[in-house]
Amino acid sequence: MMKGSIPEDKIDEVKSRINIVDLVAGYVNLKQAGRNFIGLCPFHQEKTPSFTVNPEKQIFYCFGCGEGGNAITFVMKQNNLSFPEAVRYLAGKTGVVLPSRTLSDREKGRLTLREQMLRLHGLAAAYFTDRLEGGEGLTARRYLEQRGIGNGIVREFRLGYALPGWNHLRDYLVRKKIPLPLAEQAGLLARNERGDYYDRFRGRLIFPIEDQSGQIIAFGGRIIGEGTPKYLNSPESVLFSKGKNLYGLSRARDEIRKSGHVILVEGYFDLLALWNAGIGNVVATLGTALTREHVELLRRYTRQAAIVFDADEAGNKALARSLSLFVEGGLHMRAVMLPDGADPDDFVGKSGREKFLALVEGAPPAVEYYLDNFIGDVKSLESGRDALREAMAFIAKMENEAERNLFIKRVAQRIGLDEDVLKAELNRGRSKRTTTTGKESGGKTTAVPVPDALEVTFIALILDHPEKIPAMMSLDALRYFQNDELRKLGEEAAASYERQGRIDLGKFVDRLAQRSLREEILGRVVDSVSWDGETLDRVCRDTVRQIKRKWFKEKRRSLNMLLVRAQQAMDTESCQRLLAEKAELVKYEQSMLLQG
Numbered sequence: 124m125m126k127g128s129i130p131e132d133k134i135d136e137v138k139s140r141i142n143i144v145d146l147v148a149g150y151v152n153l154k155q156a157g158r159n160f161i162g163l164c165p166f167h168q169e170k171t172p173s174f175t176v177n178p179e180k181q182i183f184y185c186f187g188c189g190e191g192g193n194a195i196t197f198v199m200k201q202n203n204l205s206f207p208e209a210v211r212y213l214a215g216k217t218g219v220v221l222p223s224r225t226l227s228d229r230e231k232g233r234l235t236l237r238e239q240m241l242r243l244h245g246l247a248a249a250y251f252t253d254r255l256e257g258g259e260g261l262t263a264r265r266y267l268e269q270r271g272i273g274n275g276i277v278r279e280f281r282l283g284y285a286l287p288g289w290n291h292l293r294d295y296l297v298r299k300k301i302p303l304p305l306a307e308q309a310g311l312l313a314r315n316e317r318g319d320y321y322d323r324f325r326g327r328l329i330f331p332i333e334d335q336s337g338q339i340i341a342f343g344g345r346i347i348g349e350g351t352p353k354y355l356n357s358p359e360s361v362l363f364s365k366g367k368n369l370y371g372l373s374r375a376r377d378e379i380r381k382s383g384h385v386i387l388v389e390g391y392f393d394l395l396a397l398w399n400a401g402i403g404n405v406v407a408t409l410g411t412a413l414t415r416e417h418v419e420l421l422r423r424y425t426r427q428a429a430i431v432f433d434a435d436e437a438g439n440k441a442l443a444r445s446l447s448l449f450v451e452g453g454l455h456m457r458a459v460m461l462p463d464g465a466d467p468d469d470f471v472g473k474s475g476r477e478k479f480l481a482l483v484e485g486a487p488p489a490v491e492y493y494l495d496n497f498i499g500d501v502k503s504l505e506s507g508r509d510a511l512r513e514a515m516a517f518i519a520k521m522e523n524e525a526e527r528n529l530f531i532k533r534v535a536q537r538i539g540l541d542e543d544v545l546k547a548e549l550n551r552g553r554s555k556r557t558t559t560t561g562k563e564s565g566g567k568t569t570a571v572p573v574p575d576a577l578e579v580t581f582i583a584l585i586l587d588h589p590e591k592i593p594a595m596m597s598l599d600a601l602r603y604f605q606n607d608e609l610r611k612l613g614e615e616a617a618a619s620y621e622r623q624g625r626i627d628l629g630k631f632v633d634r635l636a637q638r639s640l641r642e643e644i645l646g647r648v649v650d651s652v653s654w655d656g657e658t659l660d661r662v663c664r665d666t667v668r669q670i671k672r673k674w675f676k677e678k679r680r681s682l683n684m685l686l687v688r689a690q691q692a693m694d695t696e697s698c699q700r701l702l703a704e705k706a707e708l709v710k711y712e713q714s715m716l717l718q719g
């Protein structure tokens with residue numbers, strides 16, 4: 124994580140002075156419940172509290188939406204700040220003086236720049252709105268009328284109009300005493316070779332782009348009449364990143380919560396047309412492929428998404444990519460295909476709201492669509508190697524076991540393969556590391572391994588009870604881990620404990636890239652049972668023993684499978700080598716089990 128230029132010890136000082144309960148209480152009404160405090164989650168809509176703050180460990184976790192972390196994470200999420208900004212904010216609150224050099228001019232500038240830019244965007248939006256409403260906006264108003272967009276929508280979305288011509292906005296900003304370089308940075312003005320500023324948006328219908336809280340952070344412009352490009356967006360800035368923002372989200376939030384799902388479309392007009400038809404749980408990507416950040420953003424409001432795609436090849440590719448992001452993010456996705464390649468704007472205009480909603484309602488889970496289109500005509504394992512390999516990578520990402528098994532079953536049916544054979548193939552891919560490199564770790568696998576419950580327990584245990592780290596490490600469990608990320612985290616936690624005699628729980632959990640892992644571990648730690656010393660020791664020992672057992676079991680199974688293959692291929696040499704390896708393994712296992 125980017126730490127900016129704030130020294131680590133200052134960050135620690137800030138953390139040690141802040142009490143997460145007091146901090147959160149400033150935003151959430153907290154009630155004590157046992158060792159924890161609970162309240163209504165600020166990150167998702169709920170009626171019964173599942174937002175939990177643990178004062179002892181100085182972490183928070185929501186059992187409803189899975190948001191969690193330490194005081195810094197909380198401030199980042201709540202106030203939409205970067206890491207250094209959050210630290211500075213907390214430093215101010217706790218009276219920790221950060222060395223002045225840590226607040227570089229660049230950073231200081233960035234903070235005020237944000238505020239100035241927000242003000243500028245508000246000003247420009249009002250200017251564009253006035254142009255649309257005035258006499259000079261007639262063409263633009265006619266255009267909207269022609270596309271069936273009513274006045275209510277125009278006002279709701281603060282649509283505007285940028286006049287044709289090179290310096291209307293520029294002259295206005297000069298009159299308002301706005302520094303033109305600022306407007307250039309915001310992407311409202313550009314500069315020619317002579318160094319003169321001119322309007323970036325000309326002769327365009329203007330769509331203000333808002334962040335989740337409704338502040339305008341960028342603009343999109345649709346050309347009216349002839350001209351290219353058809354759509355033009357503000358460039359990326361300190362306020363705006365198209366991979367992290369979704370058009371319409373601030374307006375759609377409530378409807379998404381109410382309806383329980385979100386509809387994803389591509390363009391401004393698709394979204395407006397659906398609003399026009401009374402469908403409000405819609406957001407649009409801003410002319411970019413869906414990103415992991417988009418999925419995270421949506422996840423705050425719902426777990427159900429319906430995505431409208433073009434049924435062409437590009438659409439199929441986009442679908443496969445989005446689907447894998449959704450699967451990873453633990454969101455359920457349906458694929459809405461409109462007939463004859465229509466876009467939502469056309470379709471809802473011609474066929475109406477009910478027909479559109481019926482299509483969304485009846486849309487197949489994207490996974491089904493994926494099966495139909497990507498391995499639909501595969502007839503055998505051989506002919507479908509590539510499709511199968513892709514499907515495997517996909518399956519490996521699925522974290523919900525029931526869903527995964529169902530998918531395996533469906534793939535097996537589809538290609539007429541025995542389910543167990545397919546599972547074995549999948550396991551082979553997953554345990555490649557352990558079969559080829561023995562008890563040594565290393566060897567990258569590309570598929571995302573499914574987190575093992577025992578390994579998660581182990582990590583939760585050492586983060587929760589760092590004083591047990593020396594004992595747990597002496598049992599040498601980490602080298603039997605299947606999950607690289609968890610193993611690395613375990614190693615780092617142990618190293619940190621050895622160095623400092625403590626570990627920073629929130630920081631370690633934050634490092635986990637896989638969201639479901641983060642949630643799982645935070646959930647366990649925030650609400651852990653307090654054991655007496657003896658029980659804790661037993662739980663630790665049992666966990667390690669079971670991790671080892673599982674490792675040996677997997678290893679035996681994969682060796683057996685390789686043996687069968689070698690026998691079938693009448694490869695005597697491999698057979699002998701594998702048999703020797705197996706004997707070695709059995710001996711090793713027995714010696715391990717004797718040790719406990």
Ligand SMILES: [Zn+2]
Nearest residue numbers: 164167185188
């Ligand atoms: Zn929540």
